Amino acid sequence: MSDLEKFRAETREWLEANCPEEMRQPVREDDDVYWGGRNATFKNDAQKAWFEAARDKGYTVPSWPKEYGGAGLSPAEAKILRQEMAAIGARPPLSSFGIWMLGPALLKFGTEGQKKRFLNEIARGEIRWCQGYSEPGSGSDLVSMQTYGEDKGDHWIVNGQKIWTSYADKADWIFCLVRTNKDDKYKGITFMLFDMAGEGVSTKPILLISGNSPFCETFMDNVKVPKSYGEDCPGYVGEINRGWDVAKYLLGHEREMISGMGGGDRLTAIGTAMTRHAAKNGDEIDPVLRSEMALFDVDALAFTAMAEKFMDEMKAGKGHPAQPNMMKYVGTEINKRRHELMMSAGGSRSLEWESEETRGGKAPRDWLRTKANSIEGGTSEVMLNVISKRILELPGG
Amino acid sequence: MPLYHTEDQAMLADSARGFMAEEGNISKQLRHWRDRNCKDGFGHGLWKQMAEMGFTGMLVSEDDGGLGMGHVEAGIVLEEIGRNLTPSPFLTSSVLAATALGHASSDLKGRYLPGLIEGESVFAVAIDETAKHRPSRIGTRAEKSGNGFKLSGSKSFVIQGASSDMIVVAARTSGSDEDEDGITLFAVPQDADGMSQNPVRLVDSSMASHIKFDGVELDGDAVIGEVDGGREVLNAMLAAGRVGAAAEGVGVAQGAMDMTVDYLKQRKQFGKLIGEFQALQHRAAHLYSEVEVARAATIKAQQLLDEGAPSADLMTSVAKAKVAKAAGLAVKEGVQMHGGIGMTDEYDIGLYMKRDRALAEFLGDAYFHANRVAQLSGY
Numbered sequence: 105m106s107d108l109e110k111f112r113a114e115t116r117e118w119l120e121a122n123c124p125e126e127m128r129q130p131v132r133e134d135d136d137v138y139w140g141g142r143n144a145t146f147k148n149d150a151q152k153a154w155f156e157a158a159r160d161k162g163y164t165v166p167s168w169p170k171e172y173g174g175a176g177l178s179p180a181e182a183k184i185l186r187q188e189m190a191a192i193g194a195r196p197p198l199s200s201f202g203i204w205m206l207g208p209a210l211l212k213f214g215t216e217g218q219k220k221r222f223l224n225e226i227a228r229g230e231i232r233w234c235q236g237y238s239e240p241g242s243g244s245d246l247v248s249m250q251t252y253g254e255d256k257g258d259h260w261i262v263n264g265q266k267i268w269t270s271y272a273d274k275a276d277w278i279f280c281l282v283r284t285n286k287d288d289k290y291k292g293i294t295f296m297l298f299d300m301a302g303e304g305v306s307t308k309p310i311l312l313i314s315g316n317s318p319f320c321e322t323f324m325d326n327v328k329v330p331k332s333y334g335e336d337c338p339g340y341v342g343e344i345n346r347g348w349d350v351a352k353y354l355l356g357h358e359r360e361m362i363s364g365m366g367g368g369d370r371l372t373a374i375g376t377a378m379t380r381h382a383a384k385n386g387d388e389i390d391p392v393l394r395s396e397m398a399l400f401d402v403d404a405l406a407f408t409a410m411a412e413k414f415m416d417e418m419k420a421g422k423g424h425p426a427q428p429n430m431m432k433y434v435g436t437e438i439n440k441r442r443h444e445l446m447m448s449a450g451g452s453r454s455l456e457w458e459s460e461e462t463r464g465g466k467a468p469r470d471w472l473r474t475k476a477n478s479i480e481g482g483t484s485e486v487m488l489n490v491i492s493k494r495i496l497e498l499p500g501g
Numbered sequence: 502m503p504l505y506h507t508e509d510q511a512m513l514a515d516s517a518r519g520f521m522a523e524e525g526n527i528s529k530q531l532r533h534w535r536d537r538n539c540k541d542g543f544g545h546g547l548w549k550q551m552a553e554m555g556f557t558g559m560l561v562s563e564d565d566g567g568l569g570m571g572h573v574e575a576g577i578v579l580e581e582i583g584r585n586l587t588p589s590p591f592l593t594s595s596v597l598a599a600t601a602l603g604h605a606s607s608d609l610k611g612r613y614l615p616g617l618i619e620g621e622s623v624f625a626v627a628i629d630e631t632a633k634h635r636p637s638r639i640g641t642r643a644e645k646s647g648n649g650f651k652l653s654g655s656k657s658f659v660i661q662g663a664s665s666d667m668i669v670v671a672a673r674t675s676g677s678d679e680d681e682d683g684i685t686l687f688a689v690p691q692d693a694d695g696m697s698q699n700p701v702r703l704v705d706s707s708m709a710s711h712i713k714f715d716g717v718e719l720d721g722d723a724v725i726g727e728v729d730g731g732r733e734v735l736n737a738m739l740a741a742g743r744v745g746a747a748a749e750g751v752g753v754a755q756g757a758m759d760m761t762v763d764y765l766k767q768r769k770q771f772g773k774l775i776g777e778f779q780a781l782q783h784r785a786a787h788l789y790s791e792v793e794v795a796r797a798a799t800i801k802a803q804q805l806l807d808e809g810a811p812s813a814d815l816m817t818s819v820a821k822a823k824v825a826k827a828a829g830l831a832v833k834e835g836v837q838m839h840g841g842i843g844m845t846d847e848y849d850i851g852l853y854m855k856r857d858r859a860l861a862e863f864l865g866d867a868y869f870h871a872n873r874v875a876q877l878s879g880y
């Protein structure tokens with residue numbers, strides 16, 4: 105048996121022993137997802153057991169080095185773990201912006217001290233992070249942001265407002281873009297880290313069309329951000345005034361994460377699930393709807409292959425650095441189409457906004473939520489701009 | 502398997518790319534033969550050269566004198582064929598017929614494979630009997646006669662039928678037209694008595710034959726595989742051909758897209774390069790994304806087929822359908838973004854549109870394969 109085959113066998117065994125049956129069900133409600141953090145509570149014992157087992161094994165962040173809380177898996181091993189988890193439908197043991205966004209940025213730009221402290225906290229689900237990028241006047245044109253940090257020697261005094269800060273009201277810390285030099289648009293932004301419990305930080309939820317409000321406006325009113333949190337642990341990532349490089353790198357990971365929603369790890373056609381569901385309820389699927397589903401499944405299954413290829417290429421350092429933009433564009437557009445079809449297949453049942461049977465109107469809420477996929481993390485139009493400029497190298501602008 | 506080419510495959514891709522661009526390019530092959538109204542629609546000289554490059558016998562096993570490579574490798578050659586719109590018997594002979602012959606007796610192999618590997622012989626496959634691909638329905642009949650068979654019926658749109666030394670014919674030896682079982686494959690030589698061909702030129706200037714079998718007498722040893730058990734071989738042949746057509750389609754799409762993106766960087770209107778207009782940039786970026794996704798589906802299907810995975814069938818249909826859609830978009834946007842010049846015969850972009858149309862139809866169009874995705878998925 106090759107080492108990888110051995111690893112696969114061990115992984116299978118470990119998952120069998122450690123991933124409870126309840127954690128192999130599709131996510132149905134918001135609290136089925138565990139986000140960690142200072143004030144986190146577990147929904148049930150199974151969620152707790154699964155998280156703790158994964159954490160102790162380093163499987164909340166399998167490919168991070170062991171000294172930072174990961175399992176130090178090679179790309180090939182990480183792929184096997186993903187495949188084996190997908191094969192049993194295992195939920196992620198821990199979801200967090202720390203894992204998807206800040207972590208990769210710290211791995212690339214952080215100091216040893218920052219990595220030791222923050223990466224371990226993230227891997228162990230102790231601190232929940234949120235992302236402070238967008239401002240009311242700066243969305244797509246992010247570099248125009250105005251939140252200002254005045255240099256006070258060993259700290260900054262930060263004033264300004266962020267918007268669309270996902271889960272700001274539940275987050276412990278924020279990674280935040282702050283202007284520290286008003287003369288240079290690009291080379292005047294610092295990527296700061298600070299505690300949301302500190303004085304002067306407040307949040308206000310924003311209600312979305314889906315009826316949920318996991319998004320907030322975040323206000324910074326004379327917030328004191330230290331330049332250092334101890335030896336070799338600055339309060340900012342990368343260099344002062346060079347936070348834009350970090351921000352852009354991180355956006356790549358954010359786009360990768362969002363694009364993942366378009367496909368699935370398994371070769372399953374969603375038409376199957378939808379028609380079965382309809383049949384169970386005595387509904388008939390119109391032949392025209394069936395053909396829409398079939399054409400959708402062609403696109404979705406092809407995108408699943410693209411997602412796998414993309415991962416393989418990323419891990420091997422092949423592929424174009426702007427490729428995440430393409431993945432984000434295609435993945436989010438597909439996910440929106442998927443939910444349009446699910447609404448149609450569900451018929452009037454999908455219209456129930458509040459009901460027991462439909463689990464609190466999950467279908468219409470999810471459908472509405474997906475509309476943000478092609479906006480958050482950079483809009484589809486912005487993705488197309490980047491593809492045409494950086495990959496196709498079209499002229500202008 | 503990671504979804505990118507290994508080092509060996511990347512080397513093969515380099516040499517195939519160089520070779521096709523040099524020898525298989527549009528002016529040397531497609532236009533050359535088309536403008537001479539060539540009855541074959543391709544050049545036998547290039548076919549010999551492809552043999553010297555080691556392409557012709559890629560899918561033939563090493564035991565049978567070939568290279569024993571897989572669908573990923575054949576796809577590499579096909580992508581370059583697509584990119585250059587190179588007319589050649591590669592898809593019909595080296596992919597489809599070679600796959601069928603892989604299931605043949607050593608006698609038949611000995612008769613046909615050396616000629617294929619040498620680039621001396623050209624083969625065709627005769628499956629469809631109507632204008633739309635419908636391999637579930639086979640009406641052509643082969644009745645037992647002495648120790649052989651008597652073949653009657655007709656086949657339509659047999660690509661390169663009239664130029665082939667041998668045609669693999671799917672016929673019915675028992676049951677009714679729609680039955681799954683009762684199919685037998687035959688190797689029918691070009692000079693068989695009672696076979697008549699009516700060749701027609703298609704939109705992409707390739708040649709297709711309408712063939713009639715009027716009591717064609719075949720020896721028992723013309724059977725490929727088992728009598729009545731041909732469906733399995735037919736399916737293997739179709740899978741190879743479909744995944745191959747998808748690979749060629751990726752090349753057509755890429756070729757058309759590259760031409761178009763280049764044009765956007767050269768053509769000036771309103772005092773600007775037209776590539777500066779966001780309305781065109783977004784469409785080009787969308788096109789790029791679609792082509793990349795189609796390419797990923799194709800390599801996934803190739804790998805699954807090479808592994809003999811059960812999901813290969815599903816992924817093959819996904820790839821064939823996705824490529825048809827993406828390449829269709831590439832040629833339509835290509836002609837449109839070229840403006841008036843895209844409508845001229847002198848300019849190559851229209852040739853991509855024509856080839857795409859023929860390739861999209863070959864072995865099942867996007868709708869056929871989307872329907873198959875639904876059926877294989879159980880809805």
Ligand SMILES: Cc1cc2nc3c(=O)[nH]c(=O)nc-3n(C[C@H](O)[C@H](O)[C@H](O)COP(=O)(O)OP(=O)(O)OC[C@H]3O[C@@H](n4cnc5c(N)ncnc54)[C@H](O)[C@@H]3O)c2cc1C
Nearest residue numbers: 235236237238243244268269270476479480481482483485
């Ligand atoms: C659900 C959700 C969660 C989010 N989470 C976070 C978060 O956690 N942290 C955070 O910082 N931000 C977050 N965002 C903000 C998100 O990044 C911005 O909404 C996004 O970048 C778009 O900015 P905007 O809303 O200001 O739209 P605008 O930039 O005003 O865009 C309006 C429209 O104009 C188009 N447009 C703009 N510029 C161009 C151009 N150059 N070419 C063509 N079209 C253009 C856009 O595509 C869009 O269609 C979130 C947003 C949503 C909806």
Ligand SMILES: Cc1cc2nc3c(=O)[nH]c(=O)nc-3n(C[C@H](O)[C@H](O)[C@H](O)COP(=O)(O)OP(=O)(O)OC[C@H]3O[C@@H](n4cnc5c(N)ncnc54)[C@H](O)[C@@H]3O)c2cc1C
Nearest residue numbers: 768769770771775778779780781837838839840841842844
């Ligand atoms: C069959 C045929 C018959 C014709 N008959 C006649 C005739 O009888 N008399 C005559 O005078 N002309 C005739 N024309 C010419 C026709 O009017 C031009 O082809 C047409 O105006 C387009 O110009 P172009 O070909 O130079 O393309 P271009 O202007 O070079 O356009 C190339 C591409 O760029 C796009 N593009 C250009 N500018 C912009 C912009 N600002 N924003 C976004 N996209 C842009 C175009 O839409 C096109 O996709 C004919 C053309 C054809 C094909």
